[in-house]
Amino acid sequence: MLVVGLCWRQISLMKIALIQQAYHSSKDKTIEVTRTKIAQASENGAKLIVLQELHQTEYFCQSEDTKFFSYADNFEDDIKFWADIARENSVVLVTSLFERRTAGMYHNTAFVFESDGSIAGKYRKMHIPDDPAFYEKFYFTPGDGGFEPIDTSVGRLGVLICWDQWYPEASRIMTLKGAEVLIYPTAIGWFDSDSYDEKRRQLDSWITIQRSHSIANGVPLISCNRVGFEADSSGVLDGIRFWGHSFICGTQGEVISQANSTEETILYADIDHQRTKEVRDIWPFLRDRRIEDYRCLLNRYCD
Numbered sequence: 048m049l050v051v052g053l054c055w056r057q058i059s060l061m062k063i064a065l066i067q068q069a070y071h072s073s074k075d076k077t078i079e080v081t082r083t084k085i086a087q088a089s090e091n092g093a094k095l096i097v098l099q100e101l102h103q104t105e106y107f108c109q110s111e112d113t114k115f116f117s118y119a120d121n122f123e124d125d126i127k128f129w130a131d132i133a134r135e136n137s138v139v140l141v142t143s144l145f146e147r148r149t150a151g152m153y154h155n156t157a158f159v160f161e162s163d164g165s166i167a168g169k170y171r172k173m174h175i176p177d178d179p180a181f182y183e184k185f186y187f188t189p190g191d192g193g194f195e196p197i198d199t200s201v202g203r204l205g206v207l208i209c210w211d212q213w214y215p216e217a218s219r220i221m222t223l224k225g226a227e228v229l230i231y232p233t234a235i236g237w238f239d240s241d242s243y244d245e246k247r248r249q250l251d252s253w254i255t256i257q258r259s260h261s262i263a264n265g266v267p268l269i270s271c272n273r274v275g276f277e278a279d280s281s282g283v284l285d286g287i288r289f290w291g292h293s294f295i296c297g298t299q300g301e302v303i304s305q306a307n308s309t310e311e312t313i314l315y316a317d318i319d320h321q322r323t324k325e326v327r328d329i330w331p332f333l334r335d336r337r338i339e340d341y342r343c344l345l346n347r348y349c350d
Contacts, residue, residue: 060317061201064093067293068311069275070105078103080311082132088313089136094162095201097141099273099293100209100234101155104145106273106289110281111185119147126158126166134164139199141206143232146171148188155187157206157232159197168197172208173217180238180284183210196226202320205266209233212253212270216344218260222333228318229260229268236273236289250290258300265327267318268296274309298326 066084071077081102088096101107103125107115125144133140139162146156155172171190175183194217196203205226211217212231221229235253237246261268272293278286294305295316304316327333343349 060319061094062092062315062317063095063097063269063295064088064091064316065097065099065269065271065293065295065314066102066312067099067272067274067291067306067314068102069273069289070277074103078128084311084313085132085136085138085140088315089138091313091315093138093315095139095141095199095204096136097230097269097271098143098232099271100143100232101145102143102232102273105277105280106234106287107280108183108186109180109277109279109284109287111182112281115186116147116153119145119153122147129158130160130164130166133160133162137162139167139201139204141204141230141232143208145186152188153186154190155183155208156190157208159199159204159206161199167199168195168206170195170197170206170208172211174210174214176210180279180287194220194224196221196224202227205229207231209235212257212260215260215263218264222264222266227266227320227323229264229266231257231268231270233270233272234289236287239285239288246290250292254292254294257294258296258302261296261298262300263332265298265323265330265332267298267323268300270294271314274306274311298323299330 071080104118129142140160142158144156144158146154157170159167161167171192173190175187175189177184196205203225205221207217218229257270272291273289274291276288291306291308293314295303297303304314306312306314
């Protein structure tokens with residue numbers, strides 16, 4: 048534990064990369080694209096690489112269909128595959144996999160692999176949505192491991208997943224437990240039937256809430272989304288046009304790097320860990336919390 052902390056602070060600047068991509072008609076083709084981009088990011092000096100939510104397949108939660116549970120049948124093989132990729136490229140790799148825990152119990156799980164291919168840790172998605180075209184409650188059991196940061200050779204990572212990004216409690220707890228960067232693999236997009244103004248409001252809200260987590264907690268943040276249109280396989284809904292806009296922001300919520308809404312890309316940024324200390328020294332939000340008056344937060348609603 049001490050070694051991890053020292054490594055994090057001795058290396059003030061660290062190059063990170065996230066991979067924003069589309070689904071390429073099959074798991075094999077999609078994985079090959081991802082694999083190539085990971086190698087490229089590693090060759091360009093990235094030490095931490097983040098992939099988007101459920102990056103191996105299409106976003107299958109647009110409909111409720113038991114056939115998609117078969118996507119988790121090769122879960123153990125998937126773990127081994129991405130562990131090997133992390134080792135081959137000597138990077139810390141944040142993945143997002145469909146975990147079959149036991150019969151009838153599945154999770155949306157981020158596995159973090161160390162640069163030697165070992166499993167540094169995992170996070171099972173805690174907040175599970177159930178909205179039109181985002182029927183995740185049908186597929187995923189809420190995580191039961193709490194909000195626990197994952198120690199790696201590049202620092203302590205606060206890994207959360209998609210719907211978690213709307214909850215300040217999740218990012219706060221991760222930070223209070225020592226997370227030095229917040230990471231959100233995500234899959235979110237527009238419906239083509241929405242108005243232009245509504246699309247802009249949704250995107251602005253998504254970016255703003257995550258930048259706010261960075262500011263309130265005094266940590267950098269990485270948000271990795273997918274792109275491309277994916278039709279609803281059931282034919283009931285039109286489909287989702289994933290809006291991309293993956294971004295990396297610094298300790299004051301400043302956007303360091305951001306992708307657009309349509310293109311596959313490798314997004315790079317240098318995170319300055321010394322800057323985190325400097326910002327927290329002038330904006331000591333954690334110091335000034337009135338924890339004795341926050342008991343109401345444990346209630347569903349304070350009426």
